[in-house]
Amino acid sequence: MLKQFFIVCSGSDTQILENCSVGEQNKYAGIGATVFFTALMAFIAASYALYTVFDNLYTAIFFGLIWGLLIFNLDRFIVSTIKKTGNVIDELIQASPRILLAIIIAVVIAKPLELKIFEKEINQVLLEQKNNLTLANKNQIANQFNPSIENLYKEITALQQQIEVKEAEVNALYDTYIAEAEGTAGTKLLGKGPVYKEKREKHDALLAELQQLKIENKAKITSAEAQIAALKGDYEVQVVNTQPIINNFDGLMARVNALDKLPWLPSFFIFLLFLAIETSPILAKLLSPKSSYDFKLEDQETAIKTNVLQNKHQREAMLKADYAINDRIYTDIENEDELYNYKRKKARELMQLQADAFYKHQKNAF
Template sequence: MRFRRGRIGNGLAVLAGARPDVLAAAPGARSKFVALGGVLLSTGGLALVSMAFAVHMALGVWWPFALLAGLGWGLVVVNLDRMLMVGMSHDSSVKRNMVLAVPRVGLALVLGVVIATPLTLQIFAKEIDTEIVTMQAEDADAYRASLTDDARFAHLPELEERIATSEAVVASGGVADTGLAVVRAEVTASQAALDAAIAVSRELEAKAQCELDGSCGTGDAGTGQAYIEARAAADAQQAVVLAARSDLDDAVDAASSAESRSASLAASSLETDRAELTRLTAEQDRLQANFDATNENAGGLLMRLEALDRLGDRNGTLAAAQFMLSLLFMSVEILPVLMKLLLNFSPPTAYDKLAMLRDSGDVDIEEMAQESRRTVAQAKEELLVMAEKERVDRQKEAILTRRRAALAEVAARREQPAVPAAEPVEPSRAMWDTGPIRELARNAATRTVRSVLRRPEDRVPTSV
């Protein structure tokens, strides 16, 4: 068990950037690096959980796959944090430490914000879900209002009103048609004229009757001149009544015909209007249903962030809690880099001194090795040059020896007297025998090559 703890501690120390060889010589620094390694693992664990929540909320991924994605992100974060820590070696210069620390702390802060956001969303999940329901209802109402203002459905109220009017006209047989006001006015005028004519006729009849009775007018009963004139006026008024009644009948017939035509036209247009209303209403319902289906599933990361922001605007306590939680998670993320920066400001420890000595010793050893390799390579090159020079000298000596022998042979031939030699008898050969020709060509080629290879100053003079 103790051996296992030791291996775990060594692994944490190496994770924090410790060198095992230096750590073995300075075991007092082991606890510091083990603690830093534990902090790195804690940041990686937070990153794992955060990414798992983010993937599950944004994409609806099954939890095991979300955890696998979180594991990959956790490894990336641990590697980044380790890179930030290892790159900050101990330095006593405050300026250099600040220059190295600012970008690293900034990067760690960005990572902290990324990691803290999904965790904060998960902590306030219930409040966010309630707010999302409200936001979805608001979005549905807004979309419904936008459909009402849409140019495709802008004439729906007019169409519904026209259908209602047509239905009333058909149900009343055309009486409800407001467009027949002129025809109905003629009927009313004709009825008023008839009523006036009947009233006048009744007065004239009463006057003629009272003249006949003698109860009015002249006071003389009987069919006198006054009665005859009154009767004639009453009879003339009867003709006016008949004419007015005829005009009224004509106006009524015209109104009835107009109402029938109006009812027929309304019935014919009613079917078309109803079909158009059904089509537009169905299209509007379809668009609304599609939006509602999408809106119900719109619970992704962006909408949850918006819901959390709205909750924070309305509730100061929630906003403060959200800020403190985000600050906590960001602090955990930047803690490794911050601790490394603080350690750099402290005096160098035994581990730091040994690490610098090891590094300087490695540099010296490498420089010596490089110098040795350079010296050996230079010596090898010199040996090769000397060997090549010796080979060239041998070749020159051999050529000079052959040249001196050739000169001596030429000189010996010139000192001997010329003796005529008997001409050899050449044996007869066939026409196809090209042996002598080939031999002559070979000798000529050999002499040509030797003359080309011979230096100009070493050539044998041909004349004395």
């Protein structure tokens, strides 16, 4: 039962193989088994690749099954259409486009399986890429908020400097009127005279301005600090909102690109393995000598071709004979007076009818 199934998978003529040796049947069963297991590997590879895309097991299995059946049909077609002619060059020319197609299929099958085989290494590469993307993302978002935050910090610094300058002026006036009272500067008269009072009034007025400036600037600083906190909060929110996009950076294309960053030699050997599997049925047919199955298949096809050519030639001969007979018949009829007089009579009647119709038409026109 299993042997018959693999023979069907090989695309060979089962009726012809039934009359061949057991060894011949086993050969085509082996070719069919290779076709079947290649399609099975294609199903597994496609299911895994599609799972990384859709993230749904049933959807991946469904489309993976369709892809596996497609590969099975292509491989079966490739193997079944290679005919043994006994001429190596003709067979190579015949098989070259099929070998090219087999190479393409091997690449398509091998790549998803490489992604699964090197999954841990690919995850490490993706982790490094995600970390770099996270840092780059934070820097890009920070560039949107940093100018505004820096301007607010500069504004706070300017407000604080205003207070410091005003405090320095107040302290200078304080030292001045104290020195005046002590007699160490100014008029150098000990006691609180008119000059002392004048300087004390200037100090008190400037101190009141300082107190008012502190109140106003403190309110402005508080407002600027609130804006800075709001901007930093917006920055954190935007970082949090964009992080899931980076976390999901593990799709099919990302994994393929990550695989390209790994050493190429292991992937190349895996590709060679699947290339050998995919091309083995073709190579088996090319390298094997022309067997009884090939002779019987050629005999059957030649018989059909001969029969078609005979039928075609017979129809052409019948048509040619029919043309000759018709020519002879019409040549004999051409000289008969009876047929001539009959056609002459009918032609006369037709011309009379045409003349009457033309006359009637012209009469109705006036």
